[in-house]
Amino acid sequence: ADSVDVYAAASLTDVMNALVEQYEENHDVDLVPVYASSSTLARQIGEGAPADVYLSANVKWMDWLQDQGGVVVSQRHNLLRNRLALIAPDDTDIPSFTPDAEHPLVDYLEDGERVSVGDPAHVPAGIYAKQAFESTGQWQTLEPRLARGSDVRAALALVERGETPLGVVYATDAQASDGVKQLGLFPADSHDPIIYPAALIGEHPGDAAGAFLDWLSSDAARETFEQYGFEMAND
Amino acid sequence: MLTELEQQALWISLQVAGSALAIIVVPGILVAWLLARHEFPGKALLDGIVHLPLVLPPVVVGYLLLVVMGRRGVIGSWLLETFGISLPFTWQGAALAGGVMAFPLLVRAVRLSLEAVDPKLEAAARTLGATRLRVFITITLPLALPGVITGGVLAFARALSEFGATITFASNIPGETRTLPLALYSTIQTPGMEGAAARLCAISVAVAMASLVVSEWLARRTRRRMAGRDTGL
Amino acid sequence: MLTELEQQALWISLQVAGSALAIIVVPGILVAWLLARHEFPGKALLDGIVHLPLVLPPVVVGYLLLVVMGRRGVIGSWLLETFGISLPFTWQGAALAGGVMAFPLLVRAVRLSLEAVDPKLEAAARTLGATRLRVFITITLPLALPGVITGGVLAFARALSEFGATITFASNIPGETRTLPLALYSTIQTPGMEGAAARLCAISVAVAMASLVVSEWLARRTRRRMAGRDTGL
Amino acid sequence: MLELRIDHRQGDFHLDVDIRAPEQGVTALFGHSGSGKTSLLRMLAGLDRPDDGHIRLGERTYVDTRQRLFVPPHRRRLGVVFQEARLFPHYRVRGNLTYARRLTGGEAFDRVVSLLGIEPLLARMPDALSGGEARRVAIGRALLAEPDMLLLDEPLTGLDGARKRELLDYILRLTREIELPILFISHDTQELMAIAERLVLLDSGRVVADGELDELLGRAELAPWLGGFEASTPISARVEAHDERYHATRLALDDGQLMTLPRIDHAPGERVRLRIRRRDVALAREMPSQSSFRNRLRATVEQLDDGEPGMVEVSLRLAGQRLLSRITLEASEALALSPGDDVIALIRSASLAGSAG
């Protein structure tokens, strides 16, 4: 059977595992999912990693890859959308609310308590969180109170463990974790759209790779994506 | 020459790695001694636990630290209640993470050197009226000094370069826990920041080299002091 | 008992860590010998380079490896053109990454032991007609065996737990470069997979413990063989 | 009383001894290489545990396996000089000497240091010492620990003659003045003759003989082990006077006969003990005139024994004491000696140098 190397952002790990299984049931193809942070994957593909399909967790690294000479990116399109969620440990006393300008997060923090986020310097979820804080006018107050994780998962873990009373992660993460409660979604317009672009990699991408990428936009795939909390981007 | 951010990261790194070394050096030597010169039940277990941070991915160690030392952790909650101390998100926490990761390297090197100390000399010291403890402090340990130094360098370097456990347990807080490796990681994850990454990389290397030079000098001094014949062969 | 994925990761880990150890053991001993018993120009530089992987965050080392050994890298492109070999994204590449990260630990331990070998014995061997090389192979190295074993364990354990450099340089390819720590990372990235993570964690620990037990046994055998008086004191 | 009852195996070697020695003077451990001398010393020092047995020094029990008693080495206050120097390589000579922290300076320290001739070495590291220098430091280290007993394992090897004699004298004085008991291992028969009062003879881990050195030297069946000793007899006498002009000392035996020997440092009236080597005692029937013999002593033949081939061991009675002479069979027949004969024992004064103690 043909083999297709799918380089997917680490935040897609669980859904992609499910999709791979689902796809392989009906197709005579060997899917090889490779997970790492979008940045690591982009750099590896830039260095010639044998990727056939790349699913990035943000637009920036797909752009960066396209800017590199020597790598051919084709059939790029936005595959998924996600939302940014405010979470708390599942035993929290804080009731659900929408984290907008009317509800500054500092009001929910005791002295010395922090909000865990992905590092706004480079973790995509952190960057979105920063945008959301800025657009709601609380960046100045919150910046010194952030606990920055190396990735979304780290931010999630801090909330799960009760180290921070609040955290900002993707809605998909909030849904998947048993240890946290989603307090609310940040207004969709408070930050750039959270988009997962997908593309074929290489000068002569195989038919199997193209078929799989197409299938990811199919209804069958959509069902699974939505089950994991993603929205289809459809553009 | 250095940007303010770089200076800050450098300073935190030194503070964290230095503290990490400081907190593990005595327990490290003690554990090495136990493992090198004693037989006791549970020795294999202790040996195993000491090595854990070496065999687990750092992020996992950081997570385990969070489980144990976090505010809901067994020890962490006790610390918080009793002393009001909370380690995550503090540079002390980063030092703890660095220390834990560096611990097996220190213990191994010290143990190796302790085992190489001639028991004949220890026996001679015993007959001169020295207790086991005095023998250890005055004979065994000084003779194992090269190992302690080597272990110290390894530990310091390891703590200096510690990333996974630190960011997981102590988070990446500028001015508090953002050490050089954390700063470096941030830049490397950002497209187009290769220049800044290279600078941070160079700073890390410079610090490490400096500590290396110091340790070599120390070790050489120890050795030269004792050197007699047959050393130039 | 183990799932197929776990078995696969375990097997790759063993293969990678074993190969890492195999490729560094001879150069490691050689470099340790050079550093321990010789003076030459550039010694400090060599010492520094050896320690680099220890002081840099693993991800950075992986990135540097990618830059140097990747298909566009200085060595990587040469390797590709001359032998058609490409290391990144292969288990051999993972072994290289593990080996590079483990190298300083091996060298340090071996060097420490080499330095502890009594030069009097080497001198005696020289008078018996042994060349420098024969003295090294028959006297120095066997007497430094505890250090080689310790260095080997440290290196093996380090390679076994290697994550940052591996995922960056060799990627996280199932069946090829997805070692235990990488598999662990993948599960840990997924909320709700704590059970699977714990299992992988346990497997890692078990492997590490097993290698520890073997090394302890080896070391003990070496020591016991030579043990005479004053060892039980 | 020093009591050592030990039953111990190490490898093929079986140490099985039961020794009782007075808690004073010098007891020598003698025996072939590998006979177990060092092993015994190690048990006494507390560096090995006997499989079975007990060790007592005076009131104190160091080891009693039946009672599971074992006093650790650092609480035994024994000064040990090992067969190898075992200096601490990371301390200077001074640091080695004062490691036990009992005598770290002052007169006693200076005395030991100057006796050993190691003043110029005090600031040296041990690896820069010669073999003999290291050994002297090791001896000093043990002495300065002010032990209750000294255990010396071939302490004087590698030292030159003059230094050896000085140290032997010093050790002898230690045993007398501060009554320090000493266990002394050596293969050097002259050394032992000079210093040891008692001798424990070991062979393959067993005690072959144990008693007064002089008595053991007289026992023919021990010749295979003690043959190397220049057999001698102790004679006790009183210092009569010193002759400064001739640098000589006159001794009086109990029957009033006088002896002359090179000047010794004992006051007139003091009793001294001479060791007279058998081969230095010649015999004559008549008092010779005009010879260099200063000592011409009237004695009576008590007994004649065969010695090595061609030799006869003659027991003489001299002033109520026993004196042994070794002469050739030929001479014995020429003199037609038989028990009861009166003879003149001729002893060269020059041969008596250093024989008094």
Add this chain to the structure above:
Amino acid sequence: MLELRIDHRQGDFHLDVDIRAPEQGVTALFGHSGSGKTSLLRMLAGLDRPDDGHIRLGERTYVDTRQRLFVPPHRRRLGVVFQEARLFPHYRVRGNLTYARRLTGGEAFDRVVSLLGIEPLLARMPDALSGGEARRVAIGRALLAEPDMLLLDEPLTGLDGARKRELLDYILRLTREIELPILFISHDTQELMAIAERLVLLDSGRVVADGELDELLGRAELAPWLGGFEASTPISARVEAHDERYHATRLALDDGQLMTLPRIDHAPGERVRLRIRRRDVALAREMPSQSSFRNRLRATVEQLDDGEPGMVEVSLRLAGQRLLSRITLEASEALALSPGDDVIALIRSASLAGSAG
């Protein structure tokens, strides 16, 4: 010819020697502890480089600092026995013995092993050996390297008398049978008397004297160093006959006078050399009757010298050779000795055991 010209500093110590010794026989290095014996041996073995100088053995130049020549130790083929045993702790005794890989089995191996009495130890690890056992293995290791020259640094310390004599005999035979030159360091004067032909006397890194042992022992100014030797004179004589009944051998001096000594293993007619200790030579004016002295030799006083306080060293001419006697000042005055006097030298036959070589 062995040529050692060395000028070297280590710490405060300055080694400055210029020695030329024949490339055969046993040359002894003698001197106080710390006089530089081991340092010299190390240079010869190639373990240290002299600051300045050259070292040659026969045709080969080992070191010449002017020419920047330095032959590394492993190409010098010298068998070294160090002051400490220096066994390889990770090889069994057999592995240590065969490390040089020259003689690894066969007759020669067996001979050395049985001479040293170490057969039962072959499978042992060195740390389980006694001090003397380890030393014997070290000697064996050097012998089995089949060296062109042996360098022995106090090799026999820690060995018992019997074993020591056996080894001395063996070493002597080596120098004679296979003409192996030997450099021998020892503080034991008896050992040196038995084995050394030449002696290099070191003091504080300088050569005080260098020559035939017998000649040096006769030089009064060397007494401060060589006083510890039981000073003796060599006398050459011819074996006349053996007396089996008395287990004795008669020797004839060149003037026909006869001497008697305990049976030696030389055939009648062979010339032998006796070493006669000075203190064993008594003097008389008249031939004594009825004494145990077998040797009563007519001699002439040549010279009288002061010795130690109260002692006189008398040089005698005996059958064209020189014989030294040590008597007390008192005896010398009593006998009223002066040069030219005829005297009788009395030498006990019992004292001559083992003096022929």
